[in-house]
Amino acid sequence: MRSITAIGFDADDTLWQNEQFYRLTEEHFQKLLGDFAEGEHVSARLLEAEKRNLSYYGFGIKGFTLSMIETAIEITDGNVPTKTIGEILDIGRDLLRHPVETLPHVEETLRALNGEYLLVLITKGDLFDQERKLAQSGLGDYFDAVEIVSDKSATTYRRIFSKVADGPERAMMVGNSLKSDIVPAIAAGSYGVFVPHALTWVFEHVDAPIDAPRFRQIEHLGELAIVIEKIMAA
Known part of the structure; x- marks a missing residue:
């Protein structure tokens, strides 16, 4: 399995x-x-x-x-x-009108993972704005499910990964916010892969859970496949 x-x-x-x-x-x-x-x-x-x-x-x-x-x-x-x-x-x-600028290695990574894993976009914020950005990004077809939520917590990840996937224990969350993407996902039982961004809202700052067995950190999304390969081989 x-x-x-x-x-x-x-x-x-x-x-x-x-x-x-x-x-x-x-x-x-x-x-x-x-x-x-x-x-x-x-x-x-x-x-x-x-x-x-x-x-x-x-x-x-x-x-x-x-x-x-x-x-x-x-x-x-x-x-x-x-x-x-x-x-x-x-x-x-x-x-609300700013252009969508995709970050490096994003599309190539999603393309490589699409079909191999169930991909879920989990984002918080204004519904219309997030739908607009997803549409303009051209990335929507890579995702099997899209969840736009009011906030992110361990309960959020348990609910989503249990609903659309095989549960949080067999899921991974990737994001730039330790507070919203990584810490609660790990608390839910998932892997959490932190991808730092040069600019992060101060409200999202918390200490990295470096002692958590399911915590990983990469420099950019181009390194995600290597992390997944190592986890799967362990």
Whole structure:
């Protein structure tokens, strides 16, 4: 019996660029509020708002845009110009239109694994935005199942891998977020393969579970096949 029959992939900053567009938007937001506060202060207050609002808006661009508006109101003591609110909405909409830039080694890796393993896209965020990016990426045909979730936990991975595959123990999760992709997948009983990205949202930072027997780390997706081969041969 094969030790791995299903492989889950995160989307944002694992298959395609994402965080870099948020960073550019945040820089624009800092400039919009430049008359009221220093850039670092604006970013710190925005992060506080994002964390505070996750339970209300979830992950994604819409929640990010609402958090920018809330931050602008707070920093200006309610005196934010109407024009600035409009500009914040504009840069939020721009985020929803950014092009999809596939990361190196992604398509060749998915092509090689397709048909050999059941491939599942497991991503969190805004439903419409994630569907748009998947469609524009041209990668959709490589996946046997797509799961867009509000958050990722061990329960999430147990549910998905039990529903579409042979259970979490015979599955692997691949992603750039230790907090969302790797730690909870390992807690569910799966393998977790960490693919670091140069830009990762601070909220996603946790220590790597280096002592976990099912933890692996690679530099890029081009190395995934080697990791899988070693696990299968063990």
